[in-house]
Amino acid sequence: MSRLSRAALPFRALTALTALALALAASGCGGGDTGSAGPTGTSDSGNTIFLTGDNFVQHSIHIAPGATLRFDDTGGVAHQICVGEDMRCEPNARAPQALQGAGFGIKPPEIKPVVFTNPGVYHLTCTIHPNMNLVVTVS
Numbered sequence: 001m002s003r004l005s006r007a008a009l010p011f012r013a014l015t016a017l018t019a020l021a022l023a024l025a026a027s028g029c030g031g032g033d034t035g036s037a038g039p040t041g042t043s044d045s046g047n048t049i050f051l052t053g054d055n056f057v058q059h060s061i062h063i064a065p066g067a068t069l070r071f072d073d074t075g076g077v078a079h080q081i082c083v084g085e086d087m088r089c090e091p092n093a094r095a096p097q098a099l100q101g102a103g104f105g106i107k108p109p110e111i112k113p114v115v116f117t118n119p120g121v122y123h124l125t126c127t128i129h130p131n132m133n134l135v136v137t138v139s
């Protein structure tokens, strides 16, 4: 004769997590809209990028297809400019020939004109200076 002691403990499933706050909806953060209006004219005279001792003066520019972008080295040091990003040149068949491969060297007081024929967004970088990047939008 055996007694079965039934440990009938009321087992309450804790479902308290059902009320977990789902209010973590990440509200979409607005993109970095700097709201800089690009030049509306196609005058080549305004399409100049100045180079300082270790960077571009501005990091983006909008030009029209076929426009000439002038690189004006006023910073007192040499630069090596190519298509690419973060000091690395990358192939881009649509980019101007001068920016292909290892790109072009420039030193003060040189001004080098580059014609952007094909519409597109081109990332340019200097292989000498970290964080020396420029985005050229041709449209």
Ligand SMILES: [Cu+2]
Residues within 6 Å of the ligand: 054, 055, 078, 079, 080, 126, 127, 128, 129, 132
């Ligand atoms: Cu540089």
